[in-house]
Amino acid sequence: MKKEELWQTFYRTGRVEDYLRYRFEARNGKEDAHAPDNRRDRDPGKQQYR
Numbered sequence: 001m002k003k004e005e006l007w008q009t010f011y012r013t014g015r016v017e018d019y020l021r022y023r024f025e026a027r028n029g030k031e032d033a034h035a036p037d038n039r040r041d042r043d044p045g046k047q048q049y050r
Contacts, residue, residue, distance in 0.1 A: 006025055
């Protein structure tokens with residue numbers, strides 16, 4: 001199923017199970033295949049402050 005179909009199913013039913021199916025597909029879909037390439041480079045010797 002495509003993510004859009006899964007979202008529409010959740011939107012219609014409002015069931016938690018349908019939302020979890022949507023989230024699982026969103027995290028494990030092709031879009032996340034390049035996620036490691038999008039990470040920020042961190043200098044291991046520096047602390048990040050907010």
